[in-house]
Amino acid sequence: MSKIRIATTSLAGCFGCHMSFLDMDERLVGLLEHVEFNRSPLTDIKHCGPCDIGLVEGGLCNAENVHVLREFRQQCKILIAVGACAINGGVPAMRNHYEVQECLEEAFLHGVGVDNPMIPSDPELPLLLSKVHPLHEVVRVDYYLPGCPPPGDAFFTILSDLLAGKEPSLPKAMLHYD
Amino acid sequence: MSNMFFIDGQEIAFTPGQTIMDAALAAGIYIPHLCHKPGLTPQGSCKLCTVDVDGRSASACTLPATAGMKVDNNTPALQEVRKTLLQMLFVEGNHLCPTCLKSGDCTLQALGYHLGMLDGHFPPFYPLREVDASHPDVLLDRDRCIVCALCVRASREVDGKNVFAIGRRGANARLIVNSPSGKLGDSDLAADDLAAHICPVGAIMPKNHGFEVPIGRRTFDLHSVAESDVATPVTLKKTEHHDE
Numbered sequence: 001m002s003k004i005r006i007a008t009t010s011l012a013g014c015f016g017c018h019m020s021f022l023d024m025d026e027r028l029v030g031l032l033e034h035v036e037f038n039r040s041p042l043t044d045i046k047h048c049g050p051c052d053i054g055l056v057e058g059g060l061c062n063a064e065n066v067h068v069l070r071e072f073r074q075q076c077k078i079l080i081a082v083g084a085c086a087i088n089g090g091v092p093a094m095r096n097h098y099e100v101q102e103c104l105e106e107a108f109l110h111g112v113g114v115d116n117p118m119i120p121s122d123p124e125l126p127l128l129l130s131k132v133h134p135l136h137e138v139v140r141v142d143y144y145l146p147g148c149p150p151p152g153d154a155f156f157t158i159l160s161d162l163l164a165g166k167e168p169s170l171p172k173a174m175l176h177y178d
Numbered sequence: 179m180s181n182m183f184f185i186d187g188q189e190i191a192f193t194p195g196q197t198i199m200d201a202a203l204a205a206g207i208y209i210p211h212l213c214h215k216p217g218l219t220p221q222g223s224c225k226l227c228t229v230d231v232d233g234r235s236a237s238a239c240t241l242p243a244t245a246g247m248k249v250d251n252n253t254p255a256l257q258e259v260r261k262t263l264l265q266m267l268f269v270e271g272n273h274l275c276p277t278c279l280k281s282g283d284c285t286l287q288a289l290g291y292h293l294g295m296l297d298g299h300f301p302p303f304y305p306l307r308e309v310d311a312s313h314p315d316v317l318l319d320r321d322r323c324i325v326c327a328l329c330v331r332a333s334r335e336v337d338g339k340n341v342f343a344i345g346r347r348g349a350n351a352r353l354i355v356n357s358p359s360g361k362l363g364d365s366d367l368a369a370d371d372l373a374a375h376i377c378p379v380g381a382i383m384p385k386n387h388g389f390e391v392p393i394g395r396r397t398f399d400l401h402s403v404a405e406s407d408v409a410t411p412v413t414l415k416k417t418e419h420h421d422e
Binding site: 081084087088089090091093094096097131133134136137141144146148172175176177178 | 268269272273274275276277278281282287290291292294296297298299301302304306393399402
């Protein structure tokens with residue numbers, strides 16, 4: 001039987017959810033008997049091929065995030081929004097109180113300890129969206145895994161359920177938004 | 179006995195004039211709620227306590243119990259309605275739990291856990307709201323305000339002051355402060371007023387006590403909102419804050 005293919009990515013997130021994913025520790029070894037990773041920071045594959053499960057950490061703060069999310073939605077049979085930022089914007093959405101220009105000026109011109117103040121303008125840099133958005137505003141999301149980050153046990157539970165062909169569920173004690 | 183009614187088929191006693199909510203709480207039955215505290219005038223604004231009374235929807239916190247009344251409370255359909263109401267409350271404000279001091283002690287969040295809310299469902303509003311840090315002992319962060327008016331009522335009915343009010347209407351409703359400048363620091367709110375401690379969310383928070391209890395060991399990290407609401411009697415005396 002061929003392995004279940006999983007892709008993961010971090011958009012406007014902090015990679016905390018990926019770190020928590022690794023908190024499955026030695027259970028990852030058992031998991032790897034059943035799954036293989038496609039596009040993911042763990043493999044460094046740059047584009048998502050056809051996959052069974054896509055785990056997306058982080059919300060959408062720039063044009064590239066939207067592009068990557070659409071690629072994931074196109075390629076993954078099951079798309080999971082992982083963590084607070086993917087679900088409601090999270091910490092990056094705190095910038096939604098301000099204009100993009102104000103944020104750039106604070107970060108690159110007037111911020112404490114800024115050296116050689118200038119706003120980056122390299123054409124390769126993706127343009128920022130005017131607001132940070134959760135994933136479900138742009139694509140259909142199949143499952144939500146809340147938490148900041150979701151604990152390793154929650155990753156293990158949702159993946160075990162999916163591998164067993166079950167609808168994934170979490171015990172209430174594991175449901176946390178923080 | 180004539181002073182009896184039914185919640186989900188269970189017979190409950192009530193005293194004449196008592197609301198469905200207060201009779202249920204006295205009997206140890208949990209009906210989800212955010213804007214209600216026994217002893218304060220019922221407000222009926224959050225609608226999370228929506229129950230079906232003889233087939234019609236009503237707010238349990240405002241409707242007096244009557245003999246023989248048949249109330250549906252813990253049904254899958256009502257829990258679903260309540261979850262939707264909760265999602266609307268979440269997207270209408272800026273409820274970013276990982277950034278909030280109240281996380282773990284927040285009733286809005288605890289109800290999210292209780293009702294199994296996983297996402298906001300609706301597009302978030304990300305409204306622009308004012309933070310008022312002018313008071314030396316109390317922070318007012320309107321981002322997290324759900325306009326339940328518990329502070330308004332606590333200030334008027336228990337503290338004997340009139341510090342808060344709700345201004346504007348609908349989605350634009352905001353908590354406003356009764357002081358010449360509109361700032362909390364210029365009001366007569368004191369640190370030990372009930373109004374400074376009654377907020378079910380993180381909108382009105384005592385300063386300098388934020389992380390005395392670490393995340394993961396707070397009220398709703400250890401208990402569900404249903405069990406703690408039923409088990410702890412609700413007093414209207416100025417009680418200690420969870421963090422103290």
